[in-house]
Amino acid sequence: MSIGWYLAVSAIVFAIGAGGVLVRRNPIVILLCLELMLNAANLALIGFSRMWGNGDGQVFALVVIVVAACEVTVGLGLIVALHRRRLPIDVDELRELQG
C-alpha cells in the first residue's frame, strides 16, 4: 500500500481537528480536536517510518504521545480550575489575556 493513502487519512484527520479547534467554543472539545491533530501527525510519522523502513519515525511518535499526555493533563487541569472559579467554560468569553 502506497504512502499516499496514509497521508491522505492523516490530512483528513488533521483537517477535522483543525476545523474543530477553529469552530468549537468548548475548551474540552478544543482539547479533543488538538489530540486529533497530534494523532494525525503521529499517523503521518508512522507512515513515513514504514516507508523508509527504520524506526526513527516511531520514536518520534512515542515522544509526541508523551507530550500530548502532558498537554492534556495541563489543559484539563485548567478547565477544572476554571470550573472551580465559576468562570464560563467558553473560549470566546475568556479573552482577558490580550495585549
Next chain:
Amino acid sequence: MSATAAAWIALAAPLAGTIVTGALFRRLPGRSAGWIGTAAVAVSFVFALITLAKIQSVAPGARELTSTLWTIAGTTGVDARATILVDPLSVLMICVVAGVSMLIHLYSVIYLAGDRGYSRFFAYLNFFVFSMLLLVLAGNFLLLIVGWAFVGAVSYILISFWYRRTTATTAGFKAFVINVVGDIGLVLGTFFIFRHTHTFDLLASFHAASHVFASGSGDVTAGCLLLLVGAFAKSAQIPLHTWLPDAMEGPTPVSALIHAATMVTAGVYLIARMHPLFQLAPAAGDVGAVIGCLTLLIAGTIGLAATDLKRVIAYSTMSQIGYMIMGVSIGAYTAGLFHLMTHAFFKALLFMAAGSLISAMGGVQSLDRMSGFRRALPFTFGSFIIGGLALSGVPPFSGYFSKDSILLFAAGRGGWHWALWAAGYVGALLTALYTFRMIFRAFLGEPCAEARELIETGHLHHAEAPTNPANGEIEDTDVGFPGPDHAVAERAVPMRAAMGTLALLSIVGGIVAIPHVTSWLDHFLAPTFADSTLVGNASNGVLALGLILGAVVSLGGVAAAYFIWVARPALAGQLRERFAPLATLFENKWYFDELIDTLVVRPGAWFGRFSQNTFERVFINGVLVGGSTGLVRASSALVRATQSGMLRVYAALMLLGAAAVAFYFLLQS
C-alpha cells in the same frame, strides 16, 4: 641651556601657574594666588631673557632654531608636530609679552584684591600668557591656530569675568563671535597655503612658497587676504573692530594686558611672521595698508568724541594698531614691531593709570563726571602725562620714534604710499588731541566730588550702592561682580612699581632704534626679515622732515587740546555746534555698529527665525520627526488590533501562517 630649551620653559611656566592657581583656588589664602601667578610669569620673563641672550650667540644666518617635543599627527601629507620656532621675531615677542604681562600681574595683585574671583582671575590671566606665548612661539600653522583660538577664548572669558553683569557677558559674546570670524579666516587662509606647500611647518612653507606660488597668483593672494581677515578681527581693524570698545567691560588689568598690550597686536605679529607669503601677494599687502590707514583715522576721530575713559583708550589702541598694520603691510616690519613694543609699554601704562582713576571714582568711567584729579592722584597724573606724551609721539618719548619710523618707511616706498604718510601725520594730530582731551578733562579744572573727598579725607569715594557704570543697574559685591573695595592704586607699592617701570620704559623705549644713532632693533630683527624685498629707504631730507613734522604735529595737538579744553572751556561746545553733523557721526562711532547690525545681524536673525518657523517646524518637526513617529504609531495600532484575546483567532492565524510556510516550501520544490 639652549635657546629653545629656555623658550620651552618660558612657555611652560604660565601654564604651570594656571594649573596651580586653578586647581587650588579654594585653598590659596589671601593674595597668594596673585603672587603665584606673578611669579609664574616672572619665571617666564626670565627665561625669555635667557632665550634672548642665547640666541645672540648663534651665528646671524642660523638664528632660526626649531625644537620639536612630539609628533601630534604624522601621516602622508600631514606633519603636525609640537614645534616651536625661536627666531629674533618670536624672541622679541616673548620678551615683550612676558615682560608686560609680569607688570600687569603685579598690578592686578592689588587691584583685584577685593574681588571674590581672585584666584580665578589669576588662573585665567596666566592661561592667557601661556596662549599668547604659544601663539608667538608656534613653529607651524597648527600651533599658531591653537594659540590664536586660545587667546580669543581667554579674551572672551576675561571680558565676561564679572559674569553677573549682563553688559559684560554681552560684550564677551560679541568679542567671541567676531574673533571666530577671524579664526575662520586664519584657518581657511592656512588651507590655501597648505594646499600648495603640503606642509604645516612655517619655515618649510615659506621656503616652498617661493617655488610653488607665482608672485601675485590667485591662491596666494586669497590665502593672504584670508590671513588678513584673521588679523583684522584679532587686531580690531575696520570693519571687524566693534568688539574692542565693548571689551572694556572687563576688569581694567585685562584691558591693559589683552586689549591693549598683547593680544590685539597678534594680527601685526601674524603679518610680520607671514611676510614671505605677503611678499608674494602685493595686493593683500595693499589691502592691509589701506585698512590700517582707515582704521587709524576713523578710530582717532571716534576717540575725539567718546566720553568713556576706557573707551577713549580703546579707540586709541585701535588707531595705534592701525599704524602697525599699515607698517607691516607695506613692509616696514621692524618699524611695525618697534611700534608694537613701545605701544605695549605706554598703552599698558595708560590703562593702569585709568584703572587707578576709575577706582578713585568708585567705578565711574565717564569723562563728563571727572575733573581736577591732578592733586588727588599725583602719581596717576604723572603716569597719564608720560603715557599720553608717548602715545602722542612727543619727542623724545618712545612713541615718537616708533611712529615716525613707520611713516618714514611709507615715504621711502614712494608713489601712493605718500598718502599713507600724510594720513599718518593727520592721525598723529588726532592722537595728541584725543589723548590730551582725556587727560585735561580728567585731571585739570575744579576737583569733582570724588577728587575732593580723596584730597580732604585721603579715602576713596564710595557710592551708596555699587552700580554698573554702563547702565546704572544696582549690583552687590559678591562673586560675579566687582569686589567691594579698590585700593588707591598709587599708594600700593606693587602698583607703583608696575606703573613706574612702564613709565620708564615709555620714556626710554625708543632708544632701541633712534634713526642714525642706534639701530639695535634693526640689527636684531635683520635675520628674520633679511629676505624682505620691500624696501623703503627714504632720503635724509625726508627723515628730517618726518621727525620735525612729527614733533610739530604732536606738540601742536597737545597745545590745541590745551587751548580747546582748558584755556577756552566754551570753545569745545562751540566747535561741536559748528560741526554738528561731523560730531554726531563721531559720537555714533561712524555707525559701524548699526551698519553691521543691518548687514549681518538682522539678516542672520531673520534667516534664523525663518529656519525656525519654516524649515524647523514644517520640515524637521512635521515631516521627519512627525513622519517617523506617525509611521511607528500606525503600524503599532495595526499590530495591536490583532491582540484581541480571541483564542480561536490566534489559532486561525497560526494555522494560516503554518499553511503559508508549507505552501511556500511546496512551491519551491
